[in-house]
Amino acid sequence: MVNSMIVPWEINKSTHEFFVPEYILSYAQEVLKHYDLSVKSIEVVTTKPDKGGAIWKIDTNNGPKSLKLLHRRPTRSLFSLGAQEYLSLVQEARVPPIYKIKSGENYIEAGGKLWFIAEWIEPLQPVTKDxxxxxxxxxxxxxxxxxxxxxxxxxxxxxxxxxxxxxxxxxxxxxxxxxxxxxxxxxxxxxxxxxxxxxxxxxxxxxxxxxxxxxxxxxxxxxxxxxxxxxxxxxxxxxxxxxxxxxxxxxxxxxxxxxxxxxxxxxxxxxxxxxxxxxxxxxxxxxxxxxxxxxxxxxxxxxxxxxxxxxxxxxxxxxxxxxxxxxxxxxxxxxxxxxxxxxxxxxxxxxxxxxxxxxxxxx
CATH class of the missing domain: 3.90.1200.10 (Aminoglycoside phosphotransferase (APH), C-terminal lobe)
Incomplete structure (x- = not known):
C-alpha cells in the first residue's frame, strides 16, 4: 500500500469537479481488498478537496454501497462511526448500516484517515422545498x-x-x-x-x-x-x-x-x-x-x-x-x-x- 499521508488537494480549471489524486485512488483499491465484495464499478460522487475527503458509489455483487474516506482525525471519525452503528443496529434508525470488513471491524485506516463502507440506500430523493x-x-x-x-x-x-x-x-x-x-x-x-x-x-x-x-x-x-x-x-x-x-x-x-x-x-x-x-x-x-x-x-x-x-x-x-x-x-x-x-x-x-x-x- 502507498505510504503517503492523505492531505487536502487543490482544484483548478484543469481539474474536473470530482477530481481525486491518484495516490488516494490507489488507497481506495487497497481498502476494498479488505472487504468480502466483488466490485463491478466505482464512481466518485462527492469530494471535499479542501479537507481531504471523498465518497464513492460502488456497484458490488452484494448491491450498491458507498465507500467513504473520512477527512477528520481518526479518533474523531471513530466517534461518528460508533454513532452510525448505534443508530442503525441498536436503535434501528433510518441511517445507512455499516458494512464490515472481513475481520469484523467497521473501518480500515489508510493514509492516516479512516475509510468505511455503508449501504447505499435507494431510492432516496429530497423532500419538496415547501x-x-x-x-x-x-x-x-x-x-x-x-x-x-x-x-x-x-x-x-x-x-x-x-x-x-x-x-x-x-x-x-x-x-x-x-x-x-x-x-x-x-x-x-x-x-x-x-x-x-x-x-x-x-x-x-x-x-x-x-x-x-x-x-x-x-x-x-x-x-x-x-x-x-x-x-x-x-x-x-x-x-x-x-x-x-x-x-x-x-x-x-x-x-x-x-x-x-x-x-x-x-x-x-x-x-x-x-x-x-x-x-x-x-x-x-x-x-x-x-x-x-x-x-x-x-x-x-x-x-x-x-x-x-x-x-x-x-x-x-x-x-x-x-x-x-x-x-x-x-x-x-x-x-x-x-x-x-x-x-x-x-x-x-x-x-x-x-x-x-x-x-x-x-x-
Whole structure:
C-alpha cells in the first residue's frame, strides 16, 4: 500500500469537479481488498478537496454501497462511526448500516484517515422545498435526536461534544462583532463597509442580549444531565442530508455528529429556511417546531433555549465572519447587497419570536 499521508488537494480549471489524486485512488483499491465484495464499478460522487475527503458509489455483487474516506482525525471519525452503528443496529434508525470488513471491524485506516463502507440506500430523493417538506425534515430530525440518546462511543474514540460550549460560542459571536467593526473602519472605502458599519452595533446588541438570556436560563442545569442523556446533533442537517426513501425519511452523512442539546439542529434548520424565504413566516416556524415536538417532545426549559438561540444574529454572523480572512475581496458590492437582505429579513424575525414565546407560555 502507498505510504503517503492523505492531505487536502487543490482544484483548478484543469481539474474536473470530482477530481481525486491518484495516490488516494490507489488507497481506495487497497481498502476494498479488505472487504468480502466483488466490485463491478466505482464512481466518485462527492469530494471535499479542501479537507481531504471523498465518497464513492460502488456497484458490488452484494448491491450498491458507498465507500467513504473520512477527512477528520481518526479518533474523531471513530466517534461518528460508533454513532452510525448505534443508530442503525441498536436503535434501528433510518441511517445507512455499516458494512464490515472481513475481520469484523467497521473501518480500515489508510493514509492516516479512516475509510468505511455503508449501504447505499435507494431510492432516496429530497423532500419538496415547501412547508410539507420542512415538516417532514423536522419530524425526522426529532426522531433522530430521540433515538440517539444513550449513545456511548468506543473507548478509543475522542468525545465530540458541544454540550458545554454554548456560553463560549455566544461570547465568541459578541467578540467578533467588534472585529467586524474594526475591519469595516480599517477598510472604510470598500463598497460594503458603510453597510457593515451601519448595522454592526444593532447585531452586537442582539448578541449581547442573547448571551445575557442564556446566562439567566436553565442551561447550566440542563447540561448537568451529561452527554449521553441528550444524545447527538447532526450539525449539518438540511434538505440534502434528510431524504425520503420508500419506507420513510433517512438521515445520511453522519460524519460530524456530536453530543449537544439537540435543539441546536432545529434552530439551524429554522434559521436557514427563513433566510431562504427572505422573511420569517410564523406558520412555517410554528409547524416546523410542532413537527419536531411530535417526534421528540420539547420541554419548557429546552424551548426557552430554542428561543434564545433563534434570537442570536445567526445569519449575519454566519455570512459576515469570512471578512476576517480576506477583507479586500469580501467587502464588495455583493456583500453590501447581502447585508441589506439580512437586515430586512431580521426585521420580520422579532414579531414571530414574540408570538412564539407568548403562545408557548399560554399552553
Amino acid at each position: 412547508l410539507e417538506g420542512a415538516k417532514q425534515l423536522c419530524y425526522a430530525l426529532g426522531e433522530f435526536h430521540r433515538l440517539s440518546k444513550g449513545y456511548i462511543p468506543p473507548a478509543q474514540a475522542e468525545i465530540a461534544s458541544r454540550l458545554y460550549k454554548w456560553p463560549k460560542s455566544y461570547q465568541k459571536m459578541v467578540e467578533k462583532m467588534d472585529w467586524f467593526r474594526q475591519i469595516g473602519t480599517a477598510y472604510k472605502d470598500m463598497p460594503a463597509s458603510p453597510a457593515l458599519l451601519a448595522v454592526v452595533d444593532q447585531f452586537e446588541t442582539q448578541a449581547i442580549e442573547s448571551y445575557r438570556r442564556l446566562e439567566a436560563s436553565q442551561y447550566s442545569n440542563l447540561v448537568k444531565h451529561g452527554n449521553d442523556y441528550w444524545g447527538l446533533v447532526h450539525q449539518d442537517y438540511g434538505w440534502s442530508n434528510g431524504q425520503m426513501g420508500k419506507d420513510g425519511m433517512w438521515i445520511i452523512d453522519l460524519d460530524g455528529v456530536a453530543y449537544d442539546i439537540p435543539i441546536r439542529d432545529l434552530r439551524k434548520l429554522i434559521s436557514g429556511t427563513m433566510a431562504d424565504l427572505k422573511y420569517w413566516d410564523i406558520t412555517w416556524v410554528k409547524e416546523m417546531i410542532q413537527s419536531y415536538h411530535e417526534a421528540n417532545p420539547i420541554s419548557p426549559e429546552v424551548y426557552e433555549l430554542l428561543m434564545i438561540d433563534l434570537s442570536l444574529p445567526n445569519e449575519f454572523y454566519k455570512n459576515i465572519k469570512e471578512v476576517v480572512f480576506e477583507p479586500e475581496n469580501f467587502l464588495d458590492e455583493q456583500t453590501a447587497t447581502l447585508i441589506q437582505t439580512i437586515v430586512e429579513t431580521d426585521k420580520t424575525k422579532w414579531p414571530v419570536l414574540q408570538k412564539l414565546q407568548d403562545e408557548w407560555k399560554g399552553r
